[in-house]
Amino acid sequence: MTSVVVARSTLHHLNRCWFPALITSAKQSIRPCVLPQYARSSCSVRVRSFAAHRAMGKPKVVFVLGPPGSGKGTQCEKIVQEFGYTHLSAGDLLREERNREGSEYGALIEDNIKNGRIVPVEITCALLENAMNKTIQATGNDRFLIDGFPRNEDNLQGWTNKMADKVEQQFVLFFECSEQQCTERCLKRGESSGRSDDNAESLKKRFNTYINDTVAIIKHYEELQLVKKIDASAGPDAVFEHVKAIFGEQK
Ligand SMILES: Nc1ncnc2c1ncn2[C@@H]1O[C@H](COP(=O)(O)OP(=O)(O)O)[C@@H](O)[C@H]1O
Numbered sequence: 001m002t003s004v005v006v007a008r009s010t011l012h013h014l015n016r017c018w019f020p021a022l023i024t025s026a027k028q029s030i031r032p033c034v035l036p037q038y039a040r041s042s043c044s045v046r047v048r049s050f051a052a053h054r055a056m057g058k059p060k061v062v063f064v065l066g067p068p069g070s071g072k073g074t075q076c077e078k079i080v081q082e083f084g085y086t087h088l089s090a091g092d093l094l095r096e097e098r099n100r101e102g103s104e105y106g107a108l109i110e111d112n113i114k115n116g117r118i119v120p121v122e123i124t125c126a127l128l129e130n131a132m133n134k135t136i137q138a139t140g141n142d143r144f145l146i147d148g149f150p151r152n153e154d155n156l157q158g159w160t161n162k163m164a165d166k167v168e169q170q171f172v173l174f175f176e177c178s179e180q181q182c183t184e185r186c187l188k189r190g191e192s193s194g195r196s197d198d199n200a201e202s203l204k205k206r207f208n209t210y211i212n213d214t215v216a217i218i219k220h221y222e223e224l225q226l227v228k229k230i231d232a233s234a235g236p237d238a239v240f241e242h243v244k245a246i247f248g249e250q251k
């Protein structure tokens with residue numbers, strides 16, 4: 001019974017904040033269209049909300065930003081190993097949702113990804129929030145690396161309105177790397193990644209989006225003195241030495 005009540009409040013939250021269309025029946029079942037794989041479940045599964053978790057302190061969040069191919073994902077994996085954070089890649093969550101059979105957002109997500117545009121924040125933020133809730137409930141781990149988000153003003157506004165009060169923003173890790181070097185890395189990755197956007201045409205668009213939209217977000221966080229900038233042009237292990245120093249300073 002308790003679990004249903006909690007799930008209903010989660011639904012109410014989603015309903016109120018994000019997706020009125022998610023509520024499909026009087027029985028209040030969740031249509032799984034915005035839930036990542038591990039968050040998809042019937043309403044009988046109890047997902048501890050941030051409110052319930054607050055007694056234990058707010059979840060800690062580090063945003064990880066930088067141009068496509070700057071090594072965000074690579075460094076996040078190392079941080080997970082060394083410092084025990086949970087890595088949530090916004091791009092991975094979106095690709096997972098795009099690939100989910102029956103997703104009503106699949107085509108929209110793919111169109112945005114292929115053209116290097118940013119998916120509406122309602123989708124990305126709901127995926128992130130659900131993944132965070134589910135991780136906390138399943139593992140108790142409440143420290144998150146949010147990789148590749150927020151990338152534009154819409155992302156920033158959406159996160160600020162719905163999530164900023166629920167988390168402790170630790171800092172923003174910014175991997176700086178030249179377009180040429182990043183492009184080479186992504187093209188190499190494209191030989192095996194199967195990603196529809198690791199090609200020269202999509203990469204141009206992704207860089208335009210990065211320069212036109214994401215740089216302003218990094219500047220915004222710089223003004224708040226939250227940015228820890230790292231030169232990402234060296235090899236992965238050398239870059240990680242700098243990353244380690246930053247995380248080592250944290251409590
Ligand atoms: N410091 C680095 N030097 C060279 N290649 C790297 C480095 N970091 C990552 N790579 C490679 O570059 C590609 C992009 O890295 P990735 O971590 O996926 O970047 P992002 O998440 O920023 O797109 C991958 O193929 C990865 O193996």
Ligand SMILES: O=c1ccn([C@@H]2O[C@H](COP(=O)(O)OP(=O)(O)O)[C@@H](O)[C@H]2O)c(=O)[nH]1
Nearest residue numbers: 068069090091112113116117118119148149
């Ligand atoms: O918060 C996000 C993160 C990613 N994307 C989309 O997913 C693509 C790939 O992002 P990812 O972070 O996986 O890769 P990167 O561009 O950093 O290599 C981006 O170009 C966007 O189209 C998005 O719309 N919102």
